Amino acid sequence: MTSVRTTCAYCGVGCGISATPTGPRSADIKGDEAHPANAGRLCSKGTHLGETVGLTGRLLHPMIGNRRASWDKALDLVARKFRETIDRHGPDSVAFYVSGQLMTEDYYVANKLMKGFIGSANIDTNSRLCMSSAVAGHNRAFGEDVVPASYDDLDEADLIVLVGSNTAWCHPIVYQRIQAARAARGTKLVVIDPRRTESCEGADLHLPVKPGTDVALMNGLLAWVAAEGATDPAFLADHVSAPEDFWDHVRDGHDLWTTAKTCDIAPALLEQFYKLFAATPRTVTLFSQGINQSIRGTDQVNAIINVHLATGRIGKPGAAPFSITGQPNAMGGREVGGLASSLAAHMDFAPENVERVGRFWAAPAMATKPGLKAVDLFRAINEGRIKALWIMATNPAVSMPDAGRVREALEAIPFLVVSDIMADTDSSTHAHVRLPAAGWGEKDGTVTNSDRTISRQRPFLPLPEEAKPDWWIVKEVARRMGWRSAFAYDRPADIWREHARLTAYRNDGERLLNLRSHATIGNDAYDAMEPFRWGGTPFADGRFPTPDGKARLVLTRQMEVQEPLRDWPMTLNTGRYRDQWHTMSRTGLSPKLARHREEPQVEIHPKDAEALGIVDRDLARVQTAQGNSIFRVSLSEGQRPGEIFTPIHWTDRMSSGGRTGLLPRPLVDPHSGQPGFKSTPASVEKVATEWSGFLILRGDEPAKLPCLWSTRITVPGGALYEIAGNGDPARLDAFLPKGDRVEAMDASRGTRRVATIGEGRLNGVLFVTRTGLLPSRDWLIGQLQAEGVGGSVLAARGPGSQPEKGATVCVCFDIGLNQIVAAIREQDLVDVAAIGKALGAGTNCGSCRPALANILTRTSQETLHAAE
Numbered sequence: 001m002t003s004v005r006t007t008c009a010y011c012g013v014g015c016g017i018s019a020t021p022t023g024p025r026s027a028d029i030k031g032d033e034a035h036p037a038n039a040g041r042l043c044s045k046g047t048h049l050g051e052t053v054g055l056t057g058r059l060l061h062p063m064i065g066n067r068r069a070s071w072d073k074a075l076d077l078v079a080r081k082f083r084e085t086i087d088r089h090g091p092d093s094v095a096f097y098v099s100g101q102l103m104t105e106d107y108y109v110a111n112k113l114m115k116g117f118i119g120s121a122n123i124d125t126n127s128r129l130c131m132s133s134a135v136a137g138h139n140r141a142f143g144e145d146v147v148p149a150s151y152d153d154l155d156e157a158d159l160i161v162l163v164g165s166n167t168a169w170c171h172p173i174v175y176q177r178i179q180a181a182r183a184a185r186g187t188k189l190v191v192i193d194p195r196r197t198e199s200c201e202g203a204d205l206h207l208p209v210k211p212g213t214d215v216a217l218m219n220g221l222l223a224w225v226a227a228e229g230a231t232d233p234a235f236l237a238d239h240v241s242a243p244e245d246f247w248d249h250v251r252d253g254h255d256l257w258t259t260a261k262t263c264d265i266a267p268a269l270l271e272q273f274y275k276l277f278a279a280t281p282r283t284v285t286l287f288s289q290g291i292n293q294s295i296r297g298t299d300q301v302n303a304i305i306n307v308h309l310a311t312g313r314i315g316k317p318g319a320a321p322f323s324i325t326g327q328p329n330a331m332g333g334r335e336v337g338g339l340a341s342s343l344a345a346h347m348d349f350a351p352e353n354v355e356r357v358g359r360f361w362a363a364p365a366m367a368t369k370p371g372l373k374a375v376d377l378f379r380a381i382n383e384g385r386i387k388a389l390w391i392m393a394t395n396p397a398v399s400m401p402d403a404g405r406v407r408e409a410l411e412a413i414p415f416l417v418v419s420d421i422m423a424d425t426d427s428s429t430h431a432h433v434r435l436p437a438a439g440w441g442e443k444d445g446t447v448t449n450s451d452r453t454i455s456r457q458r459p460f461l462p463l464p465e466e467a468k469p470d471w472w473i474v475k476e477v478a479r480r481m482g483w484r485s486a487f488a489y490d491r492p493a494d495i496w497r498e499h500a501r502l503t504a505y506r507n508d509g510e511r512l513l514n515l516r517s518h519a520t521i522g523n524d525a526y527d528a529m530e531p532f533r534w535g536g537t538p539f540a541d542g543r544f545p546t547p548d549g550k551a552r553l554v555l556t557r558q559m560e561v562q563e564p565l566r567d568w569p570m571t572l573n574t575g576r577y578r579d580q581w582h583t584m585s586r587t588g589l590s591p592k593l594a595r596h597r598e599e600p601q602v603e604i605h606p607k608d609a610e611a612l613g614i615v616d617r618d619l620a621r622v623q624t625a626q627g628n629s630i631f632r633v634s635l636s637e638g639q640r641p642g643e644i645f646t647p648i649h650w651t652d653r654m655s656s657g658g659r660t661g662l663l664p665r666p667l668v669d670p671h672s673g674q675p676g677f678k679s680t681p682a683s684v685e686k687v688a689t690e691w692s693g694f695l696i697l698r699g700d701e702p703a704k705l706p707c708l709w710s711t712r713i714t715v716p717g718g719a720l721y722e723i724a725g726n727g728d729p730a731r732l733d734a735f736l737p738k739g740d741r742v743e744a745m746d747a748s749r750g751t752r753r754v755a756t757i758g759e760g761r762l763n764g765v766l767f768v769t770r771t772g773l774l775p776s777r778d779w780l781i782g783q784l785q786a787e788g789v790g791g792s793v794l795a796a797r798g799p800g801s802q803p804e805k806g807a808t809v810c811v812c813f814d815i816g817l818n819q820i821v822a823a824i825r826e827q828d829l830v831d832v833a834a835i836g837k838a839l840g841a842g843t844n845c846g847s848c849r850p851a852l853a854n855i856l857t858r859t860s861q862e863t864l865h866a867a868e
């Protein structure tokens with residue numbers, strides 16, 4: 001079969017992929033060597049995309065309630081309900097909640113329908129939770145939402161500063177590029193993050209700042225460069241405007257000592273960073289959620305941009321403030337105007353823009369003001385003001401702050417439509433209508449990555465059953481609402497051309513986003529489109545898209561950071577794991593990716609744990625004013641005392657307990673409306689259960705287990721559940737699939753081992769203990785694939801069983817922690833390359849190389865201690 005060039009389904013790096021179908025629902029995945037974002041490399045998630053293109057769990061037919069319906073019936077119902085709601089309660093009584101995982105073409109059609117035809121701007125996107133502070137910051141500083149950087153700048157920088165970005169895990173190919181620059185030209189790397197993440201492994205300096213103090217840190221830096229004469233007076237005079245009292249404000253109270261105190265780091269460390277920054281013109285400051293997801297997000301973004309403007313480090317090779325995007329098409333969504341706060345094609349709601357876009361669309365009902373931003377939108381549902389909602393490609397019941405309230409909104413709303421690729425998500429359980437969307441590998445369109453490179457996503461698998469592309473679904477509803485000719489699209493290229501024409505429409509250079517050359521592109525040329533970056537090198541001529549052509553310094557003040565409260569002594573930080581993507585609907589299908597972190601953990605400093613009577617691997621309850629969840633404890637010196645971290649990925653479908661979304665408070669940044677996910681007052685307590693254990697089940701149907709805590713991961717041939725609870729664990733026997741039953745009880749040790757076997761194949765096995773001692777799961781998991789299995793399976797090990805591999809570090813070659821430590825000790829390995837030679841680990845996708853570096857350091861320290 002021939003291979004198809006497409007773009008990765010996951011992050012905003014936007015790696016090119018070459019996919020070769022190997023069967024009706026399988027494909028061989030390789031990096032596309034011709035793609036500028038990755039030049040053939042892929043991280044662990046991209047590498048294992050092939051494991052996720054099966055049909056497990058897919059939604060394959062339109063559903064009205066729990067009944068299968070024809071497309072005609074389902075689309076008619078959606079159109080009729082939206083029409084009736086608008087007629088009765090006005091256009092602002094309906095809303096769309098969409099996603100940076102839609103194609104630009106899907107996004108364009110949804111935005112046009114809401115803002116030009118329904119006549120409301122109540123279309124917001126999960127990018128509100130992700131990028132909106134960067135958007136607001138860009139608009140304030142540059143007059144347009146333009147990311148003034150490209151990946152090439154990383155190759156040409158002498159200093160790269162990561163602020164609030166765990167690039168090693170979340171943008172691994174960019175991180176590899178940074179490491180390549182370090183090797184090639186000695187680029188220095190500084191990480192500013194309260195946690196010591198794996199991104200710090202390959203860094204020169206880590207500043208473990210107190211959360212929420214980045215404004216102070218950046219203002220202190222600005223004061224430092226000003227005092228040292230390291231600003232660029234000519235650039236400032238010609239190309240930058242500032243509020244009158246700006247420099248007085250900067251000089252006031254931003255000395256090194258005060259700043260170090262505010263940020264809670266050593267002055268010497270801060271000085272080291274400031275000196276390095278002041279002395280290095282080619283600096284890229286790369287930032288993501290540690291900056292954006294804050295109630296101070298927009299000011300934090302502007303505080304970073306201020307420093308770059310003041311030093312003239314923008315629009316030049318190797319020098320830029322770089323907001324790196326999360327989702328594969330976060331940028332495309334911003335380009336079409338999919339946020340409630342923008343209109344279309346980088347235009348806001350200024351009357352002349354409303355008139356211009358209205359004329360272009362021949363719109364019957366233009367929205368004239370911004371719509372509700374995500375948090376307000378769900379609040380409006382709770383309050384009964386929004387009565388019909390259509391969710392596309394996002395899972396707000398998990399990913400919104402205070403997700404418990406969001407669930408109530410989804411339960412209460414009179415009419416809910418969910419377009420998704422999966423049959424059951426935490427959000428779609430509440431839907432009146434579920435619409436089966438085309439997924440990655442089937443869909444066809446364009447995406448824009450972090451550095452404005454637009455690439456094609458191309459299909460290489462047929463649409464399964466009745467699934468349809470999102471653009472098709474939306475335009476069919478629009479046509480049924482009466483707007484037939486305005487939504488007469490036959491293919492994504494039709495929409496792309498219209499979007500390109502709008503970016504160029506009456507645009508004499510006021511807007512940098514201008515895709516004029518694509519306005520008349522033919523269908524074949526669209527199909528063959530090579531990745532291209534729009535906008536060239538923005539601001540290279542020192543001109544900015546503001547009325548006076550100058551960039552703007554924005555006065556930012558460090559807001560006070562709340563001190564710990566009596567009931568909530570801890571601060572909860574939330575974020576991502578290397579090998580999982582958001583609510584796991586796709587990565588959760590991959591047995592390999594599951595092994596990096598098998599359970600949702602709460603990371604806590606050993607001192608805090610000790611004070612709370614908690615030890616490593618205990619279960620602990622994290623409580624906030626919004627709700628509580630249970631996590632496996634992981635002691636970590638990389639946490640600052642008083643601060644804990646939990647992952648965002650686990651849902652009700654993958655766990656009971658373990659859901660982070662319930663916990664964050666719904667407080668938002670005043671300019672962007674982005675929630676402050678990274679900082680919520682919390683408390684932690686140990687959870688003691690009478691027993692713990694695990695369950696391995698053949699098949700892929702998720703089971704809802706009646707125990708206090710459980711989490712599920714996919715394994716080859718089935719699923720592994722880690723479980724803990726109180727009362728009689730015998731009730732779990734009912735979840736074992738049918739078969740001959742073998743069991744072994746040991747009352748004195750409080751263990752219970754039960755397996756069911758059919759025709760020599762293991763169907764399921766349950767191990768429970770009251771002592772906490774359990775055998776390795778690996779061998780038992782392997783038995784799902786074995787034949788001739790008998791009662792001896794309960795011994796949980798076969799003849800000649802291998803020693804335990806330990807937690808998987810390298811997913812590509814399935815190498816565990818214990819194997820790596822043993823090899824380092826026995827073979828005296830001294831660097832990551834030597835580990836690669838010995839075990840293969842780290843030599844394929846490279847995502848685990850920071851982890852290998854960390855294991856090397858720890859192992860050699862332990863060996864030293866042992867020798868002393």
Ligand SMILES: Nc1nc2c(c(=O)[nH]1)N[C@H]1C(S)=C(S)[C@@H](COP(=O)(O)OP(=O)(O)OC[C@H]3O[C@@H](n4cnc5c(=O)[nH]c(N)nc54)[C@H](O)[C@@H]3O)O[C@H]1N2
Pocket residue numbers: 011012045130163164165166167169170171192193194195197209210211212213214288289290291325326327573574575576577578579580581582678
């Ligand atoms: N593996 C994986 N990769 C992903 C994703 C995924 O789900 N999984 N999702 C993608 C998406 S949509 C996004 S948005 C990106 C997110 O990518 P990142 O922003 O890199 O990821 P996060 O883990 O959310 O948070 C980054 C860091 O911010 C730090 N932080 C918290 N508070 C502060 C603070 O006050 N100041 C500073 N300086 N730092 C702070 C956290 O400790 C954390 O290490 O990742 C993308 N890539």
Ligand SMILES: Nc1nc2c(c(=O)[nH]1)N[C@H]1C(S)=C(S)[C@@H](COP(=O)(O)OP(=O)(O)OC[C@H]3O[C@@H](n4cnc5c(=O)[nH]c(N)nc54)[C@H](O)[C@@H]3O)O[C@H]1N2
Pocket residue numbers: 099101102126127129130131289293326327392393394395396398399400401419420421422425437438439440443470574575576581582583584585586648660661664677
């Ligand atoms: N506490 C906390 N919460 C957070 C964050 C955090 O750091 N901390 N980060 C926030 C950020 S940055 C983000 S981006 C969000 C992400 O949060 P979500 O957007 O809610 O997460 P996903 O799991 O990516 O949801 C995508 C959904 O779309 C479906 N899907 C996939 N492809 C398609 C398609 O082509 N069409 C359709 N119709 N459906 C599709 C998937 O099955 C899945 O159900 O989470 C936010 N929430």
Ligand code: SF4
Pocket residue numbers: 008009010011012013014015038041042043044045046047170171172173174
């Ligand atoms: S870095 Fe990884 S997840 Fe991101 S686009 Fe590239 S392969 Fe995909």
Ligand SMILES: [Mo]
Pocket residue numbers: 129130131326327
């Ligand atoms: Mo995101």
